[in-house]
Amino acid sequence: MTDADPRASRADDAHGPVRVHEPVLLPESIVALDLQRGMTLVDGTVGAGGHASAFARALGPDGLVIGLDRDAEILPYAERALSLARAEGGARFVLRHASYAEIEVALSDLGIASCDRVFLDLGVSSLQLDSALRGFSFMRDGPLDMRMDTSRNPRDAAAWLRTVSAAELERVLGEIGEERFAGRIARAIVEARARRPLTSTLDLADVIVRAVPAAARHGRVHAATRSFQAIRIAVNDELGELERGLAAAWRVLAQDGRLAAIAFHSLEDRIVKQFLRERAERVTKKPVVAGDAECARNPRARSAKLRCGIRRSA
Ligand SMILES: C[S@@+](CC[C@H](N)C(=O)[O-])C[C@H]1O[C@@H](n2cnc3c(N)ncnc32)[C@H](O)[C@@H]1O
Structure with a gap:
């Protein structure tokens, strides 16, 4: 990793200002995941590391955060946020360019058999939306790309x-x-x-x-x-990835481990709901949604739905 501010390289591309991605339903996610010091957590959509760095602080210096993202370009942002959290007494961390559907391979490469928590924050990051070159936004002129993983798709x-x-x-x-x-x-x-x-x-x-x-x-x-x-x-075959990813996450979750996911799209939320209904002891029967203050501050939060379940039998 370079020492340069990764955000600067995006801003430098002269395709407009870059917002920092604001993590959605952050305190609610920490409560739902019931984070304890020393745990191992996989953030399957680590993005700019907003959630992951807050989780790292909650897990403390003996905890471990494994961050995955399908978008290699976003990992330097997560590196920066998690390094800061680590320096302030947060968990150790490892970042991998991988889909969360590849969670088993990512863990076995690290010699880890199971984890205590899995977190997914689905969809796109504001950083991706704001980069004209990625082609996600109808507000910015750019190539019609929209791939999250430009190297493998x-x-x-x-x-x-x-x-x-x-x-x-x-x-x-x-x-x-x-x-x-x-x-x-x-x-x-x-x-x-x-x-x-x-x-x-x-x-x-x-x-x-x-x-x-x-x-x-x-x-x-x-x-x-x-x-x-x-x-x-x-x-990006996002619905297929979600189905494969939930099943894979469940296989690596330890007994009493928790899986939490934030969906921004009704079909995604339906897949998460169905999955947890069939397998999990549900922490949240109804989805957790953002309050008025968060929605006013961050319009993205308006469509967010957080669900969480516990894997009771290994
Ligand atoms: C909403 S953002 C996550 C933001 C992050 N929680 C934060 O606070 O910075 C979603 C991220 O998931 C990534 N993503 C989408 N599908 C993925 C997949 N199948 N596997 C891994 N990452 C994925 C995107 O590239 C994006 O960076």
């Missing part, structure tokens, strides 16, 4: 949009994006791509906005929000 959003069938595109926009104009948007994308390759975020956003009825173009939520989210989820 060969198919970016532009390639996905080039090859997806009209029917599958409509299904993704309708089912994953819950986009009521899925049919119109899918047809507009198919027509546009027949004329020219869709390669930029603003180009795609423009096609989507023009496809929806005029009355729906200027609502509180940008008309491209749902489509961009749905395409991102498809490009």
